[in-house]
Amino acid sequence: MNPMKQGPVKDIANWGNYPVMASEENTPVFLEDIRRYVTIPGTFIPRGNGRCYGDASLASRTICTTKFDKILSFDAGQGIFECESGLTLDRILEVVVPKGWFLPVTPGTKFITVGGAIASDVHGKNHHVDGCFSHHVREMDVLVADGRLITCGPQQETDLFEATCGGMGLTGVITRVRFQLKKIETSYIRQKQVKAANLEEVLMLFDKYKDYTYSVAWIDCLKKGRGFGRSILILGEHAAVSDLTPQQQKDPLQLPKKKQITFPFNLPSWVLNTFTVKAFNFLYYGKNFKKEINNTVSYEPFFYPLDAILHWNRGYGKKGFIQYQFVLPMESKQGLIEILQTISNKGLGSFLAVLKIFGKQESLIGFPMEGYTLALDIPVRKGLFETLDQLDEIVLRYNGRLYMSKDARMKPDVLEAGYPNLARFRSILHKYNPDQKLRSVQSDRLFLTHKS
């Protein structure tokens, strides 16, 4: 077969369905295929399951790892898991949960690849306790632009390791990852939901319950006045066998049943408007009658409520949506209030507005830092980008930053101001990706790869 064979050209987009572009897709199965695709002439960006939101894994050519997805080893005694980078988290859970292990860190969807988890350095509801995904990586192999396969980790080739964790795929193709899992007694979560009447109260509750492993709040961004920032704080701990019902105790590590429905088509974009979002928020907040609800649920609805609906992004219509996520330092509570006020005044309603408190973190290019993070989904429509630019100004004024995995539109100076270690990141990129062979629409837009 022709070794220079090109892949098919397809229209691809990430989870926000914005932007969409034609891309030649290379889908390697073996390591040698990856090396060949990396070293043939032409630029590209590595791509996993396309679950970042914006344009981070878009380019005119992509090396897609979804068929590079084998488990290499699993030490069920020590909880050390090793796999190829295209393996998705759902398929890891299927194997490790029955043996009493769980992902050390998981984002709100299990349909992401391990390589993507590292390139975006994903965080979860336990960031304040367990940090990011990369904190649990023992070592990994990265195939860099010149075709060398380099093993790196927290103790070896540390510059490559640091720049790859959160580096949006620009250092090389992550091929193999070895990471530490988290021990669990059961596959269930002891969940506590607490209603907060306003922002003040939810921030107080975050502090009160800071010892919980998992915490996140759903927040109503449209409510004004006394109920401004009303929320439901959701807390969780891995349940012990003694927390389970006798029925559940028969198989405490049972995998949740696969119940999935598919969102069948793109909803017309007018369906989501301030009124429908307000109505949704009213019902969502109102469904919790009691101030506090305690129950034990399977890990599935706790971590991945939206995964039950395949293609839920179609609900935002053909034009797609932007997920806007920023973090502000702890002392910038006023900034959080200003942003929420702007959102509510502009009527930028979002079904999914999620507030969380990050713990301390030092990283080269990773997103999280100690403080408040808020994530919103907003359908793409006229005037949205101007409004988001205004929000960016507030974020920068309060020394915050935006999350590149969610981004499709920030201006380069916003990145520049938010990430103090960019110069060092660029110099490491220069070392491993000197000819800017690895580049994406995002990296060009943010001047991470533009020739200066």
Added chain:
Amino acid sequence: MNTVLILGASSDMAVAIAKKLAGEGNNIQLAARNVERLKPLQSDLSIRHSITCTLHEFDAERSDQHAAFFMGLDPAPDVTICVFGYLGNQTLAENDWKECERTIQVNYTGAVSILNAAANHYAAKKAGLIIGISSVAGERGRQSNYFYGSAKAGFTAYLAGMRNRLFHHGVHVLTVKPGFVYTRMTEALTLPKPLTATPEQVAIAIDKAMKKKKNTIYVKWFWRWIMLIIKSIPEPIFKKLKM
């Protein structure tokens, strides 16, 4: 627990079949020319399904070694699946005997020499199952791929004859004609979506056909009808078509 031998284990279709049958609790023997690169698949199947998966160096073009290869397998497989194939380059093969011979060797001669060994073993044991992945291309010769097509036609006839022989020994033979499949072999082609199966669909169809002891299957049902139409076009007309 059965042991399944997969010949030509590096292809997308073979990987999907291996995953499916390992998931059904079978031990898997993966045979391919380059086994080194199948180590990740080996570990994946073993860990995920708690089965035994072994790797075996096998070259479809070395017919002289096939009998010894089969006899050397320990344990001898209960099911033998011949997945390897070579699409070849039709235009190149018209002028280059090497390319033409390779197409015939891989798709016909090599398949026959390895399955002969399996057939004799199963006939003596009075048990076993042979599955051959043939092709709809073998149902009627067309100008665009008649080297591949004629080799597959021979393979289909071989499988049918062997099914007839082995029936009397309690051994079953299944012929699979997948139609278009999204694989690396067809990656550069634009395939009509409704007619094209995924490797996973092929694997599911094979698993079902094994259990039901089907003789010949098409993966997507309309292929049977499409081929019926293609076969019924009178030759004086057919020869004028550009297919």
